[in-house]
Amino acid sequence: MIVRFGFCLLQYEHDPWLHERLNVGVLLFSQGANFLRLKTRGWEGRIFGAYPSLERSNFTEDLKQIERSAARYLKSDFVEPRFSENNSHVDVLELKEQDIVQLANRISPDLDSSYRWAFGGVGVCKSPDQKLEELFQRFVARFDKPKKLANRTDQQVWAVLDEKLTERNLDQFIETDKMVESDLGLLKFYKGYRNGSLHLIQPLSFDLADEENVQEKASRWGGYSRSVCERNEGAVQPHLVLGRPSRANLEEPFERAKRFLENMIGQENVVIEDQADAFVDLIERQLSHH
Numbered sequence: 001m002i003v004r005f006g007f008c009l010l011q012y013e014h015d016p017w018l019h020e021r022l023n024v025g026v027l028l029f030s031q032g033a034n035f036l037r038l039k040t041r042g043w044e045g046r047i048f049g050a051y052p053s054l055e056r057s058n059f060t061e062d063l064k065q066i067e068r069s070a071a072r073y074l075k076s077d078f079v080e081p082r083f084s085e086n087n088s089h090v091d092v093l094e095l096k097e098q099d100i101v102q103l104a105n106r107i108s109p110d111l112d113s114s115y116r117w118a119f120g121g122v123g124v125c126k127s128p129d130q131k132l133e134e135l136f137q138r139f140v141a142r143f144d145k146p147k148k149l150a151n152r153t154d155q156q157v158w159a160v161l162d163e164k165l166t167e168r169n170l171d172q173f174i175e176t177d178k179m180v181e182s183d184l185g186l187l188k189f190y191k192g193y194r195n196g197s198l199h200l201i202q203p204l205s206f207d208l209a210d211e212e213n214v215q216e217k218a219s220r221w222g223g224y225s226r227s228v229c230e231r232n233e234g235a236v237q238p239h240l241v242l243g244r245p246s247r248a249n250l251e252e253p254f255e256r257a258k259r260f261l262e263n264m265i266g267q268e269n270v271v272i273e274d275q276a277d278a279f280v281d282l283i284e285r286q287l288s289h290h
Helices: 046-050 056-076 097-107 128-139 154-167 211-232 248-265 273-288
Strands: 003-013 021-030 035-040 115-125 175-182 185-194 198-205 236-243 270-272
Touching: 003 035, 003 097, 003 128, 021 056, 021 097, 021 115, 021 128, 035 056, 035 128, 056 097, 097 115, 115 128, 154 185, 154 198, 154 236, 154 273, 175 198, 175 211, 185 211, 185 273, 198 211, 198 273, 211 236, 211 248, 236 248, 236 273, 248 270, 270 273
Parallel strands: 198 236, 236 270
Antiparallel strands: 003 021, 003 115, 021 035, 175 185, 185 198
């Protein structure tokens, strides 16, 4: 089926005096396909190269908030979309620039001053999902330089879990940078949530340089987690999400590290990233019972 679509570009303006704006996302709308989705870029690439001092966590959270707004709008207001002051419907065959920009502004009325919507265009397509990906590659991704191959980071391991939490609308219950007392002093875990007890989540990538690095990282976080358990006597539960190494020679050291961590804090509190679905099931049950 051929459907009509319109799209906007989400742009980031770091310094208003320079009037330089970088495309960081594409919003595509198709009433005929009941489709409304914003696709945004990551931190790496052109943004990091242009503004290395930009606060990564704030930038990524801004984009996630705007994405959530688009998802909420699709679920709530999209059934009866209102683009004009008199609340009348817009003919999908006569979409104009002001209609698309007005929709974008309606989705995110509290948009930070560093972000702006710019009209992209209108057209027809068979698949809005495919068209969105094409537009994203054309207007956003193609400006990035090819990236060198690098080891996966803890944040990339977390992204696997974060995507599944977002799909179930559980991300709203997840807190960032959780500080907790331990016998070693105050420790910071990457994420956390509460269901009466405090649950700490630390993603750990073991895509490292050699076996010694694997042992050192497992020893460090095993010690941290055990110390948290002993200091808080069951009121705090650490969960370690492990990312496998890409090098075949590190598979055996990784398995030893996994067994070590399970002995330190319990098998149920150590999760491999490919078990993310089961872990999210657990989080959902715990939050629903609280």
